Amino acid sequence: MESGWEMAKLLDQINSPADLKELSKPELKQLASEIREELVSVVSANGGHLASNLGVVELTIALHRVFESPKDKIVWDVGHQAYTHKLLTGRRDRFSTLRQFGGISGFTDRNESEHDHFGAGHASTSISAALGMVVARDLAGDDYNVVAVIGDGAATGGMALEGMNQVGHLGSRLIVVLNDNGMSISPTVGALARLLGKIRFDDRYRRAKDKGKRIVTKLPLGNRVWAAGKQVESGVKGMFMPTTFWEEFGFAYMGPVDGHNVHELEMALAQARDYRPEPILLHVVTTKGKGYLPAEGDAVYFHGIPAQGIDNGTIPTYSEVFAQTMLQLARENPRLVIITPAMPEGNCLSIVAAEFPERVLDVGICEQHAVTFAAGLATEDFVPVVAIYSTFLQRAYDQIIHDVCLQDLPVVFAIDRGGIVGDDGKTHQGAFDISYLTLVPNLIVAAPKDEDELQHLLYTATESKHPMAVRYPRSAGLGVKLDTEFHSIPIGRGELLRDGADVAIVALGSMVAPALDAARELAAGGIEVAVVNARFAKPLDRELILEVAGRTRRVVTVEENTLNGGFGCSVADLLHKSDGGGIQVKSIGLPDEFIEHGPQVALRSRYGLDAEGIARHVLTSFPTLDRAKTTTEYSELSG
Ligand SMILES: Cc1ncc(C[n+]2csc(CCOP(=O)(O)OP(=O)(O)O)c2C)c(N)n1
Known part of the structure; x- marks a missing residue:
């Protein structure tokens, strides 16, 4: 029964980390539970990284009680687990707008708060x-604390190890908190994961964990015993933890600590803070999804969930068609190997891994390694397919150039999430791949107009004997019929889908369907539009494009990619060189800015990447088009 009085929420009274400092133990417990309620409620509605955030509630509270943000700098790795941090640093009132168009970001963002230091x-x-902040601090003679919070998944990334290497070299005062939940999106893979697992599941850790509180309280602050990893020895005689990995890197090792015990965390963080002068790594063990049973039970699904009400429908997504194609190709070709840098779920690879576990290789969050590893496989006449999101392939640019393309090795890049990805926003938009890939020699770059063409292009790529990228969007397919037999598409061959004398729209990949719709709308207004499915951003179908453009003299290119150095530039360059500038070319694509978060449909509409936008662009670009032909409706559109 409702009492009519809502109990005042503690969370409502937290406007900054300072408000946390006076809370009692029971109040902290209450706060953690209110935060979890808020996380579940907002993330269920808006979508987002639920399980990762539920796992760091106590850790975030403890960090903000022990350190003085923003003077002390807390640097969150990935930034996907910073929701509690947002709630505690003055963003409670906007938290319901998480990942919404115009709302706060799902990641840390320097424009959002002074507490998001990176x-x-x-x-x-x-x-x-x-480490950059640490060196800046030391050079400036300052004395704040810098804390990097990194998950066991992110710790597998090469850059984390490169950073640790320099930390060990400099020996500077840096605190690294390793948030170890045994999970990346899927279970963390690799030797480092095995080492962490050894510590986590060691019976001696479990016993020490039970005694942890007593042991910690007994130690004077600043005592190096904990820091040297010997607290456990003092609690459990003769105990040895395999801590040498970090110690060899020059870190003092501390832990493992129960990441859901605020008191224990605070004790440990305070000791790490006061430990000088060397770098120190605090190993915190957390449970992904903690406190919400469905997420604890299925942390993989709840890593990132869609917004409520999003109906995925029955049409398979491009990612699903990719995986089905791989399954069929893996059955036909025993030399096909699929490589995923920690994204088997996102790339829907479980169906392939179930049948060919030895030929679907999760290499960790290691995009650079993934690409060069694929290059190595290609030297031995295997057919490696790197399954990767457009945004993460950026990490491996030199590997693409130097290790794959320079040697013309037949690596297939299956690039998912090309174009606008939606709610993840600026950091995740697949806005650049067409530009950065088309300038690399030897690399073939293709984008299918629908999911059936995706199958055939993937097949073509595995047969091409050259490096080839196939990029496709984050979405359901168009619902076209899928051929059961694959065929090769001639490299650099596009297709004329519709003819017309007034304008030619040359569209790439996901933009072919809206270009056709735009052409139909324009035809209703008396403007005859040819539509070319370019298929290849490189090599271009020069013959087809020149022929159609030569007839229409007006060309519009459309791509879901930045206009900077993109497909439109390549087409304009081709026409300019062949025709000396007599053909008018206008290009539609993403502007020269980082694209914010929001629904794909809304963002595509904002940037004119839908049928209406394309039709409008055609009309406004070519005032010489016979206006008399246009209907009132289209006069309005162009106005
Ligand atoms: C370079 C890069 N590759 C892949 C991803 C996708 N991704 C986001 S979170 C995540 C797992 C991170 O695991 P961990 O650091 O252990 O954090 P957890 O979510 O388990 O707390 C991955 C692979 C990414 N954000 N960046």
């Missing part, structure tokens, strides 16, 4: 960024 979205940057 923005992120991609993994494994925290130690490098934090």
